[in-house]
Amino acid sequence: MSITRTAPVRTVAPVTGPRKRRVTRGRLGLHAFLMVVSLAFLAPLLLAVYASLRPYEETAKYGYFSLPRHLSFDYYAKAFNDSGMGKYFVNSLIIAVPGVLLTLFLASFVAFCVTRLKIRGGLVLLMVFTAGNLLPQQVIVTPLYVLFTKIDLPYWMSDSMTMYDSYWAVLAVQVAFQVGFCVFVLANFMRTIPDEIVEAARVDGAGVWTQYWNITLPLCRPALAALATLQFTWMYNDFLWALVFISDGEKLPITSALNNLRGQFFTDYNLLAAGSVIVALPTVLVFLLLQRHFIAGLTLGASKG
Template sequence: MTLSATPAPVRARSRGRLGVHAFLLVVSLAFLAPLLLAVYASLRPYEETAKYGYFSLPRHLSFDYYRQAFVDSGMGKYFVNSLVIAVPGVLITLFLASFVAFAVARLRIRGGTVLLMVFTAGNLLPQQVIVTPLYVLFNKIPLPYWMSDSLTVYDSYWAVIAVQIAFQLGFCVFVLAHFMRTLPVEILEAAIVDGAGVWARYRRVTLPLCRPALAALGTLQFTWMYNDFLWGLVFLSDGDKLPVTSALNNLRGQFFTDYNLLAAGSVLVALPTILVFLALQRHFIAGLTLGASKG
């Protein structure tokens, strides 16, 4: 008795799967190539790459550039500045977005669809268009001395945090509203029967089920707010308050720039976002795929 050959549909699926994996591998390497090249360059002396090229084999590897980049740029205080902006910005954005999304998706308020369209349309507005109006406005809004050294919103972290929240809120509302609509209605109906109010249904029922989506959005929002440079440059006149992305400019010389040193500084700046992604990787992937699998 001879064994039958592998059916043609099975072979076709196997070839198709290999093709998909090969394509994903090529795309992944294409996205990782700049980061890997920056890490490789940051470990080599500039004189070596200037003589032999960036794609040559290394003669000497060390972490000296990382120490020099951290010390010369004063990166420590800039890290703190970025965290002061990004962490409250992410938390406030997710709280407000989840509350609005819950009202739109679960309370069936009048005009909820129009409200969702307004939040979504806000993402279509180019940010640079309102730089000048916001600059004038923030200079006229007073704040107490314990909230701002300038006694106005301008030149305070509140200005950057407020703008970040305003521009990221629409995207988060859009994603969370669609995610909440995939949740079983029977769960909320059971909570209503048990006497749960609106706040209890939001905090005790809906939010725990949205944990994957919130983790995915939190990872994206932290990356975007942490890496932002425009709003800090526009609304912060005090150099000691600038975000960490501005620290890289301190590594550029007036007549000469050591690009290997700049690469080391770039890797250091990127480390927090990489650590956040690794910490929330499981929830991030679940948040991207769970909503798609719901009918």
């Protein structure tokens, strides 16, 4: 008599799609709160765009919050031409682009030395860089002004033969004040990189520069992109240091172009709004280009553990 054995029947669980999150009152309240906050931050920009599309006579008669009777882009062309924004755009890029690149390079190298090379006094050095951000910038305006008027430069670097009234003065101050913040952010980011990666490269014969440039920096791309977006916005929008250290009106940054749209006895605020929107476009463009990396840098570590 033969006994046949039957294999146990395996039950396969039905494949189901992703679970839908339950909509609760707390979640609805959170989304409503975030929408209100977003609209509050966007309201000035939206109002500026709306005003820039309307004639000043219309808003003066009906108010800025009235329904439009006529919309056009005439103010944008007028604002760009009347203020001479072309040359001011170039001036801002001359300061902002090298400033961002130099700041990120110096800050990333210092952060690498503090976190990876284990140099003596690295923690104290990091604290010094971080404490530099606590110093109010306005306190050292006068000492820097006197200092830059006494530092000589060759003619091909500065028309005034000194650091004063040159791009170098504004660039030096921007880099000096922004390096500390970037060192603090990048040092904390580099600590999240496993030590085994750098140790393996060191065993394979990689030098310090290779460990920094070819291994560490590519892994810091999200943090660098987030910092690049912030630094470009801050340096591009800054007006204080250019106003203090540059006397030649042809060298002033784009923020000074808006002052050219103000009349002596009358100011067309719709025209000024159009100029403000034009000035803000480069920072918006930079954010859109680096949006994915910027968000990745901000949310890094949010899901750890």
